Amino acid sequence: MTNPQKIIVIGAGICGVSTAIWLRRAGHDVLLLDKDGPGAGASYGNAGLLAQWALVPVNTPGVMKTGLKYMLNPKSPLFMQWSYFPKLFPWLVKFIKHANDADTQRTVEGLIPLLSDSVEQHIALTRGTRAEKWIARSDLSFAYETRALFEADSYGWGLRRKAGFDVELIEGRAVQEAEPILKDNITCLAVTKNHGHILNPGEYLADLAQVLTDEGGEYRQAEVRDITLVDGRITSVETDHGSLPCDRAVLTAGIWSKPLMHKLGVKVLLEAERGYHLHFKNASHLPNNPFMMVSGKFAVNPMGADLRCAGMVELGSIEKPPSKAPFRLLRGQVAKYFNDFTFDSVEEWMGFRPSTPDSLPLIGEIGQTHVMAGFGHQHIGLTAGPKTGRILADLISGQRPNLDLRAYDANRYSGR
Numbered sequence: 001m002t003n004p005q006k007i008i009v010i011g012a013g014i015c016g017v018s019t020a021i022w023l024r025r026a027g028h029d030v031l032l033l034d035k036d037g038p039g040a041g042a043s044y045g046n047a048g049l050l051a052q053w054a055l056v057p058v059n060t061p062g063v064m065k066t067g068l069k070y071m072l073n074p075k076s077p078l079f080m081q082w083s084y085f086p087k088l089f090p091w092l093v094k095f096i097k098h099a100n101d102a103d104t105q106r107t108v109e110g111l112i113p114l115l116s117d118s119v120e121q122h123i124a125l126t127r128g129t130r131a132e133k134w135i136a137r138s139d140l141s142f143a144y145e146t147r148a149l150f151e152a153d154s155y156g157w158g159l160r161r162k163a164g165f166d167v168e169l170i171e172g173r174a175v176q177e178a179e180p181i182l183k184d185n186i187t188c189l190a191v192t193k194n195h196g197h198i199l200n201p202g203e204y205l206a207d208l209a210q211v212l213t214d215e216g217g218e219y220r221q222a223e224v225r226d227i228t229l230v231d232g233r234i235t236s237v238e239t240d241h242g243s244l245p246c247d248r249a250v251l252t253a254g255i256w257s258k259p260l261m262h263k264l265g266v267k268v269l270l271e272a273e274r275g276y277h278l279h280f281k282n283a284s285h286l287p288n289n290p291f292m293m294v295s296g297k298f299a300v301n302p303m304g305a306d307l308r309c310a311g312m313v314e315l316g317s318i319e320k321p322p323s324k325a326p327f328r329l330l331r332g333q334v335a336k337y338f339n340d341f342t343f344d345s346v347e348e349w350m351g352f353r354p355s356t357p358d359s360l361p362l363i364g365e366i367g368q369t370h371v372m373a374g375f376g377h378q379h380i381g382l383t384a385g386p387k388t389g390r391i392l393a394d395l396i397s398g399q400r401p402n403l404d405l406r407a408y409d410a411n412r413y414s415g416r
């Protein structure tokens with residue numbers, strides 16, 4: 001490391017803490033800021049899956065038809081806050097425009113390097129630290145009511161197979177032998193091997209922030225309100241606790257990166273896919289491995305003695321409180337698919353997946369401002385956070401990462 005710099009990382013979600021740790025390990029003077037606390041955003045309540053297989057974006061060909069079908073069905077896992085629709089419209093138009101085969105293939109190509117070695121990236125981030133205990137290796141299954149529904153998903157499975165994922169089918173009564181928690185209305189499990197999951201995302205993030213300080217970095221609670229540029233380059237970050245000078249900043253504030261990008265004069269297309277979890281404490285049944293309930297569009301992950309079910313998509317404002325209907329639907333799905341399921345208590349949570357219209361994150365420098373972007377990871381931020389942090393630390397340290405970064409171009413929505 002020839003040139004240590006003073007770097008402020010804005011936002012202590014998985015992207016921010018990972019970036020801060022890798023920057024510190026590269027010898028930089030690192031200050032990580034969060035308005036609420038490490039893991040206060042989406043990184044707290046996600047499903048905890050290291051989703052190496054999640055390379056198929058939501059907006060595949062046919063999303064318009066499926067979306068409309070879902071909109072008309074109150075029991076579907078897609079919700080819309082209609083009062084927000086006019087604000088959402090420009091993003092939605094672009095999102096639907098990307099739902100064609102060529103763009104989907106381009107997105108998949110862009111996601112593969114961020115996802116494919118996720119478990120190893122989390123292990124490298126945490127090796128020998130207090131945070132390594134939260135990582136578990138596991139298989140991952142997709143639960144279908146029928147084999148016909150699995151076959152109807154052939155577009156996504158084709159893309160996964162092309163990317164090297166083998167799938168093994170378990171059918172009939174063997175499904176309940178593999179996962180006794182499932183009722184016999186699930187008759188087909190598509191199993192993929194060699195994945196991983198996080199046993200408690202909230203505790204994981206708290207420990208990662210502590211790893212940063214253990215290794216000589218600094219964490220402070222402060223809200224960033226503005227970014228000062230002189231001659232087009234950052235000189236300081238303005239917070240509710242005063243002005244903080246720096247050589248560079250990294251914007252890893254998840255969905256809240258959008259207003260800070262506005263401060264830089266960039267109108268980035270970023271919207272929240274609001275997601276929901278029910279976290280059942282002391283669950284009567286736990287699955288042997290995490291799985292996706294395909295029909296309900298939610299993930300099921302054992303976390304110690306607890307079970308977390310997380311998913312649903314609600315397009316809407318980040319200012320509005322959680323809606324009741326997604327929780328109701330999630331509870332109904334649990335009752336429909338799980339055998340005699342009981343628990344001591346349940347936590348309800350809602351958070352914001354930061355999503356771009358092409359389902360790819362922004363990673364890299366914004367113009368020549370010396371402000372780096374590291375946000376927009378939609379459904380896969382927990383999986384891709386450590387790799388994102390490594391890429392950003394390499395770029396800042398003047399090392400060219402060994403992958404094609406064009407898909408993540410931080411200026412593609414600029415209109416500065």
Ligand SMILES: Cc1cc2nc3c(=O)[nH]c(=O)nc-3n(C[C@H](O)[C@H](O)[C@H](O)COP(=O)(O)OP(=O)(O)OC[C@H]3O[C@@H](n4cnc5c(N)ncnc54)[C@H](O)[C@@H]3O)c2cc1C
Pocket residue numbers: 010011012013014015016033034035036037038039040041042043044045046047048049050051222223224225252253254255256257273274275276277299310311312350351352353354374375376377378379380381382383384385
């Ligand atoms: C229901 C649900 C399930 C999911 N399941 C999975 C999964 O299984 N696997 C997976 O890979 N991904 C999953 N995701 C997606 C994943 O959680 C997100 O992509 C990821 O957490 C985004 O991380 P982030 O660091 O970009 O943002 P966040 O975790 O949202 O962190 C942003 C941080 O910035 C801070 N901040 C914001 N504004 C400011 C400011 N002005 N000043 C200072 N700090 C600020 C916030 O307080 C917050 O802590 C899921 C998401 C949801 C909602």
